Amino acid sequence: SFKIDSVGTGTGVLGDVKSLNTDKQGNTYYLQDNTRGDGIFTYDGENVHQRILDRSLRQIMRYLPGTLWSDSDNVFNSSYDNAAVDAHYYAGLVYDYYLEKFNRDSFDNQGAAIKSTVHFGRNYNNAGWLGEPLNQMMYGDGDGVNWLPFSGAYDVIAHEITHAVTDRTANLLYQNQSGAINEAMSDIFGVLAENWAGLGPDWLMGEDIYTPNIPGDALRSLADPTLFGDPDHMDDFVQLPNTREGDWGGVHINSGIINKTAYLLSEGGNHGGVTVNGVGQDNMGDIFYRSLTQYLTESSTFSQLRSAAEQSATDLYGANSSAVTSVQQAFDAVGIN
Ligand SMILES: O=C(O)[C@H](CCc1ccccc1)CC1(C(=O)N[C@@H](Cc2c[nH]c3ccccc23)C(=O)O)CCCC1
Ligand SMILES: [Ca+2]
Numbered sequence: 049s050f051k052i053d054s055v056g057t058g059t060g061v062l063g064d065v066k067s068l069n070t071d072k073q074g075n076t077y078y079l080q081d082n083t084r085g086d087g088i089f090t091y092d093g094e095n096v097h098q099r100i101l102d103r104s105l106r107q108i109m110r111y112l113p114g115t116l117w118s119d120s121d122n123v124f125n126s127s128y129d130n131a132a133v134d135a136h137y138y139a140g141l142v143y144d145y146y147l148e149k150f151n152r153d154s155f156d157n158q159g160a161a162i163k164s165t166v167h168f169g170r171n172y173n174n175a176g177w178l179g180e181p182l183n184q185m186m187y188g189d190g191d192g193v194n195w196l197p198f199s200g201a202y203d204v205i206a207h208e209i210t211h212a213v214t215d216r217t218a219n220l221l222y223q224n225q226s227g228a229i230n231e232a233m234s235d236i237f238g239v240l241a242e243n244w245a246g247l248g249p250d251w252l253m254g255e256d257i258y259t260p261n262i263p264g265d266a267l268r269s270l271a272d273p274t275l276f277g278d279p280d281h282m283d284d285f286v287q288l289p290n291t292r293e294g295d296w297g298g299v300h301i302n303s304g305i306i307n308k309t310a311y312l313l314s315e316g317g318n319h320g321g322v323t324v325n326g327v328g329q330d331n332m333g334d335i336f337y338r339s340l341t342q343y344l345t346e347s348s349t350f351s352q353l354r355s356a357a358e359q360s361a362t363d364l365y366g367a368n369s370s371a372v373t374s375v376q377q378a379f380d381a382v383g384i385n
């Protein structure tokens with residue numbers, strides 16, 4: 049069927065109203081945004097997680113992506129709609145971020161369709177990027193106490209889409225130091241994208257969907273990872289087994305060291321006995337984006353990230369630029385040589 053672009057409105061997880069690019073087919077409106085790349089598609093998982101017996105990816109694949117979200121009047125204002133509204137709207141904003149800031153057309157730089165499944169599971173307290181062969185995001189509803197529906201946070205959606213960018217570029221192995229860099233890249237561009245959209249500025253991850261009854265906390269902090277129990281220096285690198293229980297060698301924990309590095313490079317500060325002269329968010333983002341897309345590989349270590357960032361800063365600003373010095377200061381400050 050040929051596409052008819054329409055514009056609807058919807059209410060997000062936090063009760064905010066926003067306009068949505070939809071697709072009109074007959075008298076039905078779908079959460080299909082035809083204005084960006086090969087499209088942005090949002091699906092109803094219909095609580096698939098509860099229907100999967102063994103929770104295996106093979107089982108999940110039988111049910112995902114679910115049903116393309118449809119509505120009869122192009123007004124998505126029921127509570128069941130909230131998670132879909134934000135998944136759809138924020139995915140479009142993340143597409144715009146990568147296109148405007150890095151001239152990257154979707155996560156594969158070839159306009160790949162961006163697909164999200166919400167209502168992946170009632171009380172399912174997580175979200176994620178499901179790589180090959182699904183190549184889509186999924187969002188749990190959260191338990192309502194510790195978590196709201198995960199698509200309600202722009203930085204979470206930018207985090208997940210950045211996993212897709214990483215998969216198509218450095219393809220950093222999701223374990224140990226390469227996995228912690230993978231995680232940090234998603235947190236860093238999650239925060240930068242949110243600040244770019246004017247929905248911050250903060251250096252926190254997931255604050256909009258984390259513990260709705262407790263203000264001011266978050267899943268992670270890039271400015272001070274230790275606020276939520278993550279390390280901010282190599283002296284505190286956490287050795288964990290490369291298992292699910294060990295968070296694949298602590299990828300969501302040791303990412304704090306790289307997150308802190310990015311924060312210091314951007315904002316400057318004194319840490320680990322070192323003074324860092326900040327270069328600002330845009331320049332930090334350019335240095336980390338160039339590292340991710342031009343120099344890092346599957347097995348890159350923290351030390352190789354330092355080399356990649358120094359080379360990227362040299363490429364962008366010159367060998368004797370203050371930016372190169374700032375990169376060296378930032379990595380010195382967290383003890384990465
Ligand atoms: O993308 C990621 O890194 C996380 C996806 C984890 C995942 C991996 C493989 C299959 C399924 C899910 C999801 C997010 C995450 O950081 N999850 C952490 C923290 C977390 C979320 N829900 C939890 C429940 C219990 C404990 C920890 C958590 C984790 O999975 O560790 C990213 C932003 C918010 C949720
Ligand atoms: Ca945030």
Ligand SMILES: [Ca+2]
Pocket residue numbers: 255258259260261262263264265266
């Ligand atoms: Ca909270």
Ligand SMILES: [Zn+2]
Pocket residue numbers: 207211231234
């Ligand atoms: Zn992640």
